[in-house]
Amino acid sequence: MATEKSAAPKEVPGKSFTLTDNQTGKSVTLPVLDGTVGPSVIDVRNLYAETGHFTFDPSFTATGSCKSRLTYIDGEEGVLMHRGYTIEELADKSDFLEVAFLLLYGDLPSAAEKKKFEKDITYHTMVHEQLHLFYRGFRRDAHPMAIMCGVVAALSAFYHDSLDIWDPRQREISAHRLIAKIPTLAAMTYKYSLGQPFMYPRNDLSFSENFLYMCFGVPAEPYKVNPILAEAIDKIFILHADHEQNASTSTVRLAGSSQANPFACVASGIACLWGPSHGGANQEVLEMLAQIGSKDRIPEFIARAKNKDDPFRLMGFGHRVYKNFDPRANVLKKYADEVLEELGVDDPLLEIAMELEKIALQDEYFIQRKLFPNVDFYSGIILKAMGFPTSMFTVLFAVARTVGWISQWKEMIEEPNLRIGRPRQLYTGPVQRPYVPIEKRG
Numbered sequence: 001m002a003t004e005k006s007a008a009p010k011e012v013p014g015k016s017f018t019l020t021d022n023q024t025g026k027s028v029t030l031p032v033l034d035g036t037v038g039p040s041v042i043d044v045r046n047l048y049a050e051t052g053h054f055t056f057d058p059s060f061t062a063t064g065s066c067k068s069r070l071t072y073i074d075g076e077e078g079v080l081m082h083r084g085y086t087i088e089e090l091a092d093k094s095d096f097l098e099v100a101f102l103l104l105y106g107d108l109p110s111a112a113e114k115k116k117f118e119k120d121i122t123y124h125t126m127v128h129e130q131l132h133l134f135y136r137g138f139r140r141d142a143h144p145m146a147i148m149c150g151v152v153a154a155l156s157a158f159y160h161d162s163l164d165i166w167d168p169r170q171r172e173i174s175a176h177r178l179i180a181k182i183p184t185l186a187a188m189t190y191k192y193s194l195g196q197p198f199m200y201p202r203n204d205l206s207f208s209e210n211f212l213y214m215c216f217g218v219p220a221e222p223y224k225v226n227p228i229l230a231e232a233i234d235k236i237f238i239l240h241a242d243h244e245q246n247a248s249t250s251t252v253r254l255a256g257s258s259q260a261n262p263f264a265c266v267a268s269g270i271a272c273l274w275g276p277s278h279g280g281a282n283q284e285v286l287e288m289l290a291q292i293g294s295k296d297r298i299p300e301f302i303a304r305a306k307n308k309d310d311p312f313r314l315m316g317f318g319h320r321v322y323k324n325f326d327p328r329a330n331v332l333k334k335y336a337d338e339v340l341e342e343l344g345v346d347d348p349l350l351e352i353a354m355e356l357e358k359i360a361l362q363d364e365y366f367i368q369r370k371l372f373p374n375v376d377f378y379s380g381i382i383l384k385a386m387g388f389p390t391s392m393f394t395v396l397f398a399v400a401r402t403v404g405w406i407s408q409w410k411e412m413i414e415e416p417n418l419r420i421g422r423p424r425q426l427y428t429g430p431v432q433r434p435y436v437p438i439e440k441r442g
Helices: 047-051 087-093 096-105 111-122 131-136 144-157 168-194 207-216 227-239 247-257 262-273 281-292 295-306 327-343 348-362 364-368 375-386 390-413
Strands: 010-020 027-034 071-074 079-082
Touching (some): 027 047, 079 087, 079 096, 144 262, 227 390, 281 348
8 A cells, every 4th residue: 555645835936925024124025835726825934034923823723734635625615525535425435444545545445455454444443451441440420532532542552563653564553453443442432331341343344333333232132233324324434534624633733743652642632522612513413402492492592593692503503614515414414314214213302403404494594694504413413313322422523533633643744844843822921020039929
């Protein structure tokens, strides 16, 4: 399997930005760089050396932190692509492990490559038996993400043979181990919360089938994986596999720039994903539905959502990045309908969700503002219908996003000029003050 190198960005001929310091009159010309698609960027790497100034961009919303060949997003047009393939086509024609291979290696696998990759992942799904003991140290009511932060970081204590980040083979083994073992750890986390025995992975099941088996199977009776549910969870994994330089991915890259091992880096990504502003959106959808409570209260909450002076917001509608529509939601709506039909779930919250969806797709207020249901709306519905508690929703997000994190980490480590990340700041604290002995302080 060839390792794809990231191409150098191209300087845009004849285009640059000149900045002038009004106090000193000193000017600096900054080159403009082009990627293969998307906005050009102003290269400010030499700005401080030439002017003594930094740029100021809180939350880094206008700053390109790296160059990458993995994922491209056009939020205005509702486009998401991995390695040049649209998310709609990948979700329609690929399974999760094929998308994982694409993200890791740059191209879709041949039949032989896919077979080998599936075998490599399958035979890494078991975890060291002593890891089971870690779970006993957590309270039964511990949040699943708290447990995941601990047990994923602990993987580095068990797999010393793949911690050399400069060895390409060890990097690959670590990537395979993370993709394979995190679903096992996630299922163990769920079982621990229930007080049920852990279910060992089975090599005769697909990636998504195996995950459902480990979550919902019990030793007392055979568990038959429902193919409709397995396909739906596989699509959820595909749709959450990578999403460019979001908060958790940027956290993984920043941790990785210090040359930390990949298990620690992915654990840092899980910790960041835990934040409700990032990975908790589908959980917030279910909490909103519970707040609404019944279908006859929907008009009241719709009115509140339209009132700009009311703090209530409809969760799962619109998206920070996608200003038109979320391309992942269009894919997942179909599977939400199929899962609900297959399971025939009689759940008031799901009835509220379906009524909200109907209103949002027909109401001019939502249409004009492009507040369409997003991927979190539909994934929350599917996961609840399957029987997952809301506390597990972000864990499942982590299972899917692991392949994106490790692919981004791998791409960064393979850059020839890797440097530790070191953002700067605009200091607004006090200037130097004399130290006053404690007996003289007022």
